[in-house]
Amino acid sequence: MAQPIRFELLRRDGHSQARRGRLTTPHGVIETPVFMPVGTQATVKTMAPWELKEIGAGIILSNTYHLHLRPGEQLIDRAGGLHGFMNWDGAVLTDSGGFQVFSLADLRKITDDGVSFRSHLDGSSHSFTPESVMAIENALGADIIMAFDECPPYPATRAYVETSLRRTVDWAQRCKASHQRPEEQGLFGIVQGGEFLDLRKEAALRLIDLDFPGYAIGGLSVGEPKPLMYDILAYTTPWLPVDKPRYLMGVGSPDDLFEGVERGVDMFDCVLPTRIARNGTVLTSEGKRVMKNARYSDDFLPLDPDCDCRVCKTFSRAYIRHLIKADEVLGIRLTSYHNVYFMLDLMKRIRQSIEADRFLGYKQEFYERYGYNEK
């Protein structure tokens, strides 16, 4: 059977788990490690698809939970799936909704069959099962779809995590059995197991038996201390197939990208760059800058003098501060555009550093300038 998703491992770093790879999808070739901008409701907030294209975004994420509730997968299916609806010809990955049900919906009830919940929008009753979520993701038409899983809260007891792990593996099997478009959409399994390393290993091995084209590491970036997230990552990735992509869900900030790549992660997604942009905070090579700060009122430098993005080549900090202070919509468009460019450009430099066998050196260099001095 033709596989819609193919991964080539191009180079392994000699001094860490970092990898340089290439992910071929029905909507383009993605260089890894890759950062995926988040487009929850079929839009990366404030950005048009042609802007995403011009800054080099190859793949974006959208959310099954949100799009099922509004406008509904039937409408999107009639529009030609997410690609037709958004008029985006790059790749799309959809999350499977489990995490959003637990982080957004009300009155959730979870059983071995699935989850029932009330919409956070209008309180209407809904239920997700592996089969119903596959039907939604098949209708949305993403190139990569996530299996329906349960992301345990942090902290959670070992007993709770064990039950939810068993459920997640059982649901992964049911997703695989009910996936209607396996030749067009690659289905990734999601490794759970909480903070319990033996359960992480069990989850990985049981999902590998189901042979997915890629594996996500879930249950992280849910409030656990970062050192714990990094330790769980370092333990889990070696159990996953070296020739398949590893996707760390919901991560992360610039330092998380370095720490994740160093521990063998190929794919990342995070709302951070677009979320902080909407309150006027920008990412730069010298750290974050809060543009509302009065110190920028007559600062005529670009947001980041080292950045080649269109915003940094066109506008000053003073102008952007004015827009943000005046609540002018152009303000958050410019900060969003710059922040997404920053994350994509950072990932490009990380890929180049792996190719040049200087990943750890580049990490140290970035940390010192950005202000994460490890000393």
Ligand SMILES: CNc1nc2cc3nc[nH]c(=O)c3cc2[nH]1
């Ligand atoms: C922002 N942090 C975060 N976003 C996530 C999305 C997820 N989706 C499915 N399954 C997960 O375990 C999961 C964990 C996540 N952590």
